[in-house]
Amino acid sequence: MLVKDHLDQPWPDAATVDPAEVERFTALAEEWWKPDGKFRAMHKFNPVRRDYIVDRIADHFGRDVSADAPFAGLAILDVGCGAGLLCEPLAAHDAHVIGIDATARNVEIARWHAAESGLTVDYRHCLAAHVLEQGERFDVVLNTEVVEHVSDPEQLMKECSALVKPGGIMIVATLSRTLRAFLLAIVGAEYVLRWLPKGTHDWRRFLRPDEISAMVGRHGLETKDVTGVSFNPIADRWRLSGDTGVNYMLLAAKGA
Secondary structure, three states, X not given: OOOOOOOOOOOOOOXXXXXXXXXXXXXXXXXXOOOOOOOHHHHHHHHHHHHHHHHHHHHHHOOXXXXXXXXXXXXEEEEOOOOOOOHHHHHHOOOEEEEEOOOHHXXXXXXXXHHHHOOOOEEEOOOHHHHHHOOOOXXXXXXXXOHHHXXXXXXXXXXXXXXXEXXXXXXXXEEOOOHHHHHHHHXXXXXXXXXXXXOOOOHHHOOOHHHHHHHHHHOOEEEEEEEEEEEEOOOOEEEEEOOOOOEEEEEEEEOO
């Protein structure tokens, strides 16, 4: 069943929504697809995040990414999709992709960009709770750079875990609550290098890998992989690493 757009945001009854964060991302919405705009740091980060996600999906479901339509038949939900930086490459692999976001303007821009790119993505202005209410379930649920912006991370993880089909996976990407993350992701990225607008992150909302793992574990998923993402200033690019002290990605699976 199709979930219609919920235009009465910020959904005062929703535990996960922070109206201030919705307002912040509404103000930035026009910047999403500008490589040198206010999301330029995300454009640098996105390739390593995208490749990790594609490779883990392929490994888990036994797909060959070099084949035609490698993700055909897979249903993927991107929670907090922004303007579609992850939805579009997954749709290009022929997955059935649904992107949801609490910010209406993000959804409008995502729809426009997908149409311009000739890709089919089902974008919806709604929350994970709204999709859950309709009984939809997914092979893959993405929760990337979202949990640190919500009011109730435990509730978000509960909802996202419930949206994963038996045998499916959830991938979480976020920042760890460490002193190094505060110095690099906030002081460095927002105030010194100005890669991100000031106030993008609140260090108190960052979650360590063990905290995310415990949350998803309480809701029926088992953590299978935790991989760090580190920035190489000499090469000016991000790479996967064993260092989870700042940025990391976590894959959890639901038993069949």
